Amino acid sequence: MAITLYELAGRDASRPFSPHCWKVRLALRHKGLDFETATAGFTEIPGLEGGFSKTVPILKDGDTLVADSFAIAEYLETAYPDRPTLFGGEGGHALSRFVESWTQRVIHPALARFAALDIHDGLSEPDQAYFRSSREKAFGTSLETFVADRAERVEPFLKSLEPLRAIVGKQAFLGGESPLFADYIVFGAFQWARVSSPFRFLPANDPVTAWFERCLALHGGEGKKVPAAA
């Protein structure tokens, strides 16, 4: 069966940047599955697969459609049980939700304050209008003001990574010697920033940086196929 992953992209379709789509890309590689990708801008998503989902990723596997990155990982784990596991059992499945919760509440909001304007600048014109309007409403300020003090936000952000740093400074991945979907959850966030914004905030000597580089190298360097924003 052919697998298609619908991803989010801006003007350059070769640079998908959604954190949630990157989680699924690595999950598919982790399972050793072949897949094609197709990209859509924010305002094109409602037109995908007959309006199946308001958000990407959307995975199409034969006749099956699944949206939401965590739901897609669950689908892959169930549909391809003989391939390498994404969760490492029921406990790993449950606790991956905590990693997701921490990532979305600690890392994502911080990275948005680094990259929001750069994300905007890379979008197609219709998407720029949508993005500016929806995000400025959500943030309560202009995109320009939202990211204006990003340099000062780096230090507290790096401090907030300590729970991750303490683990990946002692072992290769959150999953231990090899990665689990939990690693891809956190990786997706940093990859989102790497692909969409030239703003650099991870120090070279930070164990989190070394872990991120290990993630970028996984599965034939899947994450490196898209160069960092310059």
Next chain:
Amino acid sequence: MAITLYELAGRDASRPFSPHCWKVRLALRHKGLDFETATAGFTEIPGLEGGFSKTVPILKDGDTLVADSFAIAEYLETAYPDRPTLFGGEGGHALSRFVESWTQRVIHPALARFAALDIHDGLSEPDQAYFRSSREKAFGTSLETFVADRAERVEPFLKSLEPLRAIVGKQAFLGGESPLFADYIVFGAFQWARVSSPFRFLPANDPVTAWFERCLALHGGEGKKVPAAA
């Protein structure tokens, strides 16, 4: 074989308060194991079991001695594989370390600023001297100053619980419908504060409070056997 758990206590031996010892207590109940407890003050720990460990918990199971709460959980999971699982497989084992890392770096330091002086006040005299000296050196200030602004620290602390709150507001435990060792890791921190300090900081309507109450009720109300500090 007889199992003994060595716990930390102050002047009142019926009120063990170490977060790490509470994790093990619930882990033993989770496994359905009978055990006896013995308490020691901070300065008595080096005299336990021939100086086996500088810290409690120490678990003695027949001729086997194990120290460190996570190592004890691993020991129990291996030694009693037919009892209910603490990790739910290898993935849960690995990601429990992330829950531990988050708990020790986000929750413990915050609760120390609520409870440090109250902990001191409940200790035996030799332990008070040890505790004040070692903690004031670590904190870089007097215990009194360390906790002086605790009322103002409640709101940011509650905000920092959002990754936990988002999960336990939707499901009973971090482990899903039933608890895993990951729940006991976080529970231990809140139980430490509950037993050692009358300072209350969890709002009644907080999903974290409801989760903590569920943990207190587990295994025949093990956690409630010690009343909250008054």
